[in-house]
Amino acid sequence: MKSIFLGAIFFCSLFSQAQTPLIRDDFSKNKFGWEQSQTKTFSNGTYLINAGDDGDQSTINFFIDRQKDFVISADLTQQEGQPDAAFGLVWASGKDNLNLFVVTADGDYAVYSGDPVKLKSWSPSKSIKAIGQVNQLKVESRSGTTIFSINGNKVDEQKSFPFYGPAMGFIAFSKMKLQVDNFLFAQDQKIELSGSTIIVKKENIGSAINTPEDELGPIISSDGKTLYFARQNVAENMGGKYDDEDVWVSERQNGNWTKARNIGKEVNTTKADNLLAVSADNNMLMFEEENQLMVRNRTATGWSDFEKLGLTFKNELDHFVASLTADGKAILFSAKLKTNLFYDSxxxxxxxxxxxxxxEKWSAPINLGNTINTAGEETSPFLSADGKTLFFSSNGRPGYGDQDIFVSQRENESWTDWSKPVNLGPGVNSVYFDAYYTVPAAGDYAYFVSYDKGFGKADIFRLKLQDVAKPKPVSVVKGKVFDQKTNLPVSASIHFENLETGKEVGEARSDPKTGAYQIVLPFGLNYGVRATAKGFYSVNENLELKDAAGYSEFTKDLMLVPIEIGETVKLNNVFFAAGLPTLRQESFPELDRLVTILKDNPSIFIQLEGHTDNIGKAGVLQKLSEDRVETVKQYLVSHGIDSKRITGQGFGATKPVSTGTSEADRKLNRRVEFKILKK
Incomplete structure (x- = not known):
């Protein structure tokens, strides 16, 4: 019967090499990811589809370059069913729109593109063979013309055919047994690979995390010790096995991952909980709900209710994937918007x-440009902590099957200039869906999702990266935020800035309960880091990473000084030319913040205090400390602070805070502080 099955298309994937033919399948085994079920089986070197009354289809996903010639063919035998039941080839098809070349055993064929329910026109052909006999169908694209052949005889040709998606395979319109053999897809393609070996071998992360159900969207914490992911349709989800997605978590302990646990009802609901990102400090979770981005922030007792970020997208896809950069300043995401470069409804x-x-706001979406985006689907973007190395998945360029993972380097500060994407190769990518690549700050292991040889459906894998494949090195800075007076933890915002430009380059939060924070900083710059909280003045810290060379972790606690009479605050990021009272440019951000504090608190009076190291004559050092105090005072006055609110005193080398026997100690002794005299 020539009525059309409108059920779901089953997207799988297949394997390709950079040569013709890309697929030559004799169905001796399942090499290319065809669906296997009670109605789709491999038997004696053939693939059998036992279609029910509503028909059935089986497709695999593979990239077709629409600018090049190609051939798709298969031997199809209707073994059972009515002679007017249609069957045939599907290619370059999507979810709702298909390209079809189908025949009936009683002698009709149809070539059609679009919504299959609208297929009405059929033509007769004497080349079609009866039930029980093989019909070879071939679709061949040559220089913009598509030629259709049955059993070696051309029956039709048409000009350009639309490309709806990567699906290719077979369809049966109604009840029948359809035997498939000798499937061929040929096209001149080249997979872009790195000239260096990227990986050793991927490994399934194990049964502590993976199950027979889907594990998706892994997010590794910046320190590599916590793994968040989605688990679908299991009884332990908040909504039971009909709950499409809950957030689960596992910790790395003694070299092994702990048994994964549901993160709990403070985060998960009975509906799908689509976790997109975790901040580098582990204190914020980002979700998508009804095309809006929301966050939950860590509280002293758990997690906050949803807070809207003010970002809403008119995404036309039924899924949304995003990630947050390590500095918290950018969100990368995949969506179908009207501004897509190759938009097609x-x-x-x-x-x-x-x-x-x-x-406090976010910019309009910036398309990453045509070096990254194709007419296919790019998804699961992840920008490494170095701010330069972008990993993403695509089915819009030559690969090994369905979605493959690619890498590209950001060429400059623009978000549209990227190096040519490179496929991560067969050690990562397979004939199946491969995506959701994520790397901790150390860059030692990568984590991603694949359907290849898992515990059931989608599983999480990892691989050890060789040096050539690692992102550029960064440092992880950990610590706690304390009240300098009481030594108790403080809930605070963490800000880090480029000391040369004064530009803020990242932000984080401290844990409200413990004061703990964590930030990731790329090498090549010197940074100022400070915590801010209402009622406190920040003691800025200087982090010198300009000459660092290799991943590192170190601890730096941050102090907040209560704005109270008698409290003394060290201005850590005020610097002078050697032996002179001349301010260096890196000092301006620190002094500008002091200006802001004084303007916001007009009743505060302060005393500036200058100190030097012990190298030199006492009289010279005393004069230098006094001159430096006066320089700082004049900076504040020139920025609108009444001079009557500022007194100053130099102490030379008479009040050291360290022994002064090494350069590191002497550096601690060279300082400017201020004391709150009146509030």
Whole structure:
């Protein structure tokens, strides 16, 4: 019967090499990821589809370059069913729109593109063989013309055919047994690979995390010790086995991952909980709900209710994937928007975008450009902690099967200039869906999702990266935020800035209960880091990473000084030219913040105090400390602070805070402080 099955298309994937033919399948085994079920089986070197009354289909996903010629063919035998029941080939098809070349055993064929329910026109052909006999169907694209052949005889040709998606395979319109053999897909393609070996071998992360159900969307914490992921349709989800997605978590302890646990009802609901990102400090979770981005912030007792970020997208796909950069300043995401470079309402094209934090608001989406985005779907973007190395998945360029993982380097500060994407190769990518690549700050292991040889459905894998494949080195800075007076932890915002430019380059939060924070900083700059909280003045710390060379972790506690009479605050990031009272440019951000504090608190009076090291004559050092105090005072006055609110005193080398026997000690002794005299 020529009525059409409208059920779901089953997207799988297949293997390709950079040569023709890309697929030559004799169905001796399942090499290319065809669906296997009670109605789809491998038997004696053939693939059998036992279609029910509503028909059935089986497709695999593989990239077709629409600019090049190609051939798709298969031997199809209707073994059972009515002679007017249609069967045939599907290619370059999507979820709702298909390209079809189908025949009936009683002698009709149809070539059709679009919504299959609208297929009405059929033509007769004497080349079609009866039930029980093989019909070889071939679709061949040559120089923009598509030629259709049955059993070696050309029956039709048409000009350009649309590309709806990567699905290719077989369809039966109604009840029948359809035997498939000798499937061929040929096209001139080249997979872009790195000239160096990228990985050793991927490994399944194990049964402590993976189950027979889907584990998706892994997010590794910046220190590599906590893994968040989604688990679908299990009884332990908040909504039971019909709950499409809950957030689960596992910790790395003694070299092994702990048994994964549901993160709990403070985060998960009975509906799908789509966790997109975790901040580098582990204190914020980002979700998507109804095309809006929301966050939950860590509280002293757990997690906050949803807080809207003010970002809403008119995404036309039924899924949304995003990630947060390590500095908290950008969100990369995949979506189908009207601004997609190859927008087509009939296809599932997803482009990668970025939105940038601008104060308390976010920018409009910026498309990452045509070096990254294709007419296919790009998804699961992840920007490494170095701020340069982008990993993402795509089915819009030559690969090994369905979605493959690629890497590209950001060429400059622009978000649209990228190096040519490189496929991570067969050690990572397979004939199946491979995506959700994520790397901790150390860059030692990568974690990602694949359907290849797992415990059931999608599993989480990892691989050890060789040096050539690691992102550029960074430092993880950990510590706690304390009240300098009481030594108790403080809930605070953490800010880090480029000391040369004064530009804020990242932000984080401290744990409200413990004061713990964690930030990731790329090498090559010197940073100022400070915590801020209402009622406190920040003691800034200086982190010198300009000459660092290799991943490192270190601890730096941050102090907050209560704005109270008698409290003394060290201005850590005020610097002078050697032996002179001349301020260096890196000092301006620190002094500008002091200006802001004084303007916001007009009743505060302060005393500036200058100190030197012990190298030199006492009289010279005393004069230098006094001159430096006067320089700082004049800076504050020139920025609008009444001079009557500021007194100053130099102490030379008479009040050291360290022994002064090494350069490191002497550096601690060279300082400017201020004391709160009146509030």
């Amino acid at each position: 009939r296809t599932e094209d997803g482009d990668l975008y970025v939105v940038l934090k601008q104060g």
